[in-house]
Structures are given as C-alpha cells and as structure tokens.
Amino acid sequence: MFDAHLHFEAIVSREDGTIDWERAKRLVERWRAGGVRGVLAVSVDRPSSERTLELKERFPDFVFAALGEHPERPSSSEREFWALEELIRTERERISAIGEIGLPYYVGVERKSAVLERLRIFAALGRELDLPLVLHAVYDGAAEALSTLREAAIEKAHFHWLKASDAIVERILDSGYRVSVTPEICYQERARVLARKVRRRGEPILFETDGPWMYEGPFGGRPADPLWLWDVLRCTAEVVGEKEEDLLASADAAFLSLFGSS
Template structure:
C-alpha cells in the first residue's frame, strides 16, 4: 500500500489510531517502514469507558519516537456512542497530553465545531493543532485560521456537492492546510465510492489546487512543508 502511495508521489504517511488496540498496532507499524509514522489517542466515540488505565497506556504509547501526534481526539455529536460529558473530559485530557509531550494535537470534529473551539480556548491549545478531515464552512475555517490551526482536507473537498467545504478550502493560507485520506473512507473524485488508500491523496491535492487556482506543484510543496513543520517528520 505504501509502495503504491510512493508511486503516486505520496512518500510519507501518518497512520492514525482510534482505540487502544489500533494505537498499539499503529505504533508497531511505524517501525516496519521508514515512510510510516503514527498518531495515537482514543477516538471521542470510544471515551465512555476512558479511565486511568486507558489514559496511562495512551500516554505511554504517545511517547514513542515515531509517534508524531496525539490524535485523533475531539468531539463527535453525530454518533451516540459516548456521552458528551465523557467526550469533553477525554478531549481536555488529550489536549493536556499533547502539551506535556510537545506533540501536535489531531482533532476529530463532527457536528461539534463550537464546543471544540471553546474547549481549545479554555484549555489553551498546543502549539500545533490539526483539524483532521475538516468539515466546517468558511466561517469556521476563518476562526481556525485566525487561531493558527492547520486544516486537513480529505476526499470530500473534491465532491461537486461540497460547496461550503470548497469555499473554506479556498481561503486557508499556505502553511495552514494539509491533505489526507481518512482511508478506507471518503475516497476523492474520480474514485468516489471505492476503498480509499494513501495514493488517492494525490487526487485530493489536484482537486485542492484546482479549487484554489494554483499549480498542483505549488500545493504539493506546501503540503509537504507543512507536514514537515507540524509533525517534525525529518526529525524522526
């Protein structure tokens, strides 16, 4: 899979955990191939039973040399798997962990924009914050940009019916956007509906460049430079 990605110009990937089992696997997988890095956290939909034992293990895993972010964490009000109070408590804990470890915070925000932004302000955001699979409109994007956050765009930015998301993508300045897959979901046009893979991020870069009226090479270089700065990939 990583070979296919590299053939498409995607030379490094960050594989993201959503529960403890996935976190253990992601950390191990990051040692198998120099092109693979990890991010670990407990996804907001899995925070109903997020006690001291779980927190201790997440912290231990997040300290790994090839773990480049704490995430994905945040709030998800679309699914009814974990109470909002439990999600918010876990989110605050992950924010603190990212700050203590000096690693970027990768945020999952689904139908929870206001609470996510409020809690980041209340807790004090880490130096680097990435909104995974950004789903807000232009107004939310402006607030994130003003706060210095990085917005990561997935396949939906290439969908013809994603007008609000596309308007948001146009206004984010260079240095504050990334691209991602959310594989195996959210495959970009023209492969929408098929399983997603890291190589498909190249199509998201092309779509983003077209939206912004910029050369593909310029957008690709901007993504590469931002990934290096945020995740400190060259230091790993």
C-alpha cells in the same frame, strides 16, 4: 506528498487483531512508488495504537504515528483510557501526534460531556509532551474543541475533515491550527469553499484521504487510498486557481512542520 490522516492499522489488520505484514509491505511499496513520502497513521483506541506503533517500527521512515481514542467510538473503560495515556507517555519519542481525538457528533449530551473531559486530558497531555493534536470535531463540536485547545494553550493541531461555520474556521486558522481537504473536494462544494477560504488567507492546506473511508462521486464504492492524493491535489489546484507544485510544496512543508520527521 504526505497523507495527513490515514487509518493504516485498520487497512492492514486481520479479524484477530494482528497485522497482515505482507499486505502492509506491498501497500507501502506501492504508495512510495506512486510518490507518497509518508502517512500520518492515526489510531482509534489502545489496541489500534499498539498496532500503529508496530507499523512505525516496521516502516520508521514512512509512518508518522499518532496515538489516541476516536470520539465517535464507544468509550473505553477508565482502565483502558489510562493505559492509553501511559502508552503515549512511554512512546513519546516514537510518536508524532496525539490522535485521533476530539468530540462526537452523533451521540447524546451525557456521553459528549464524558468525551469532552477526555479531550481536556489529551489536550493537557499534548501540552505537557509538546505533541500536536489531531482532531475529529465537526459542526458545533469544532467550536467546543477549539475552545478546549485554546484553554490548554495548544500551539499545534490539525482539524481533519473539518465541517464548521465560516466564523469557526477563521478562529481555527487565527489560532495557527491546520486544516485539510479530502477527496470530497473533487465533487463537493463545501470542501471547495473551505479550500478557497484557507488559500485566500495564504495558509497551507494539508491533504488527507482518511482511508479506508469510502467516498462518493468519482471515488464511490472503493476504500480511500493514499494514491488518490494526486487527484485531491489536482482538484484543489483547479478550485483555488494555483499551480499544483506550489500547493504541494506548501502542504509538504506544513506537514513536516506540524508532525516533524518520521
């Protein structure tokens, strides 16, 4: 079992921006003991990308590192952005993806236009370096992000926490990109509809927690934990009417095909 989207550095960072290594070690040991083989550790800006690289160095067989700039966060300066771009180039051999990147939903048109330009730069970089992209793009943003990826001839991408129309979901899958389910599948019909659609096409579903995001339903009031993936798997199997072991084998193979070995 792999967690396809986890903000690991956010979970173990202190207020001063340093990593609590004792906590990180305890968590990795607990997750491994619970059957989690690895996590795609995403980043939200240059400082968090650097912490993700530190975690990759300390846990090389567990952490699949992704460096990027979250589209819903305040945009970094031009200097910070290009420093992040250079960091991705420099660390190409140690990272598995560019992410979390994408398009914002909760902002005005002017800022969205600026973030779209940065997404185009990230897409071109992913194409140049042969790195998959990890996307945050929901509703109308999913269609725009999809068009950007196709224009850049991106072959590998993961649309995490996807919320989009049936037509856009079909186009994403037709493009060979992956989607995932979160703990929402245990209590939310929208997530269940997505899972059924993906499996009817015979496509694999990735599993993610987006930890430390806090969900509702049976998970309410607690930061998401990779060990919840087993609940996500169980709920998904019930929703799509398949065996857990078959879904797990498909998800693990898809994760490794997309992000490679750690």
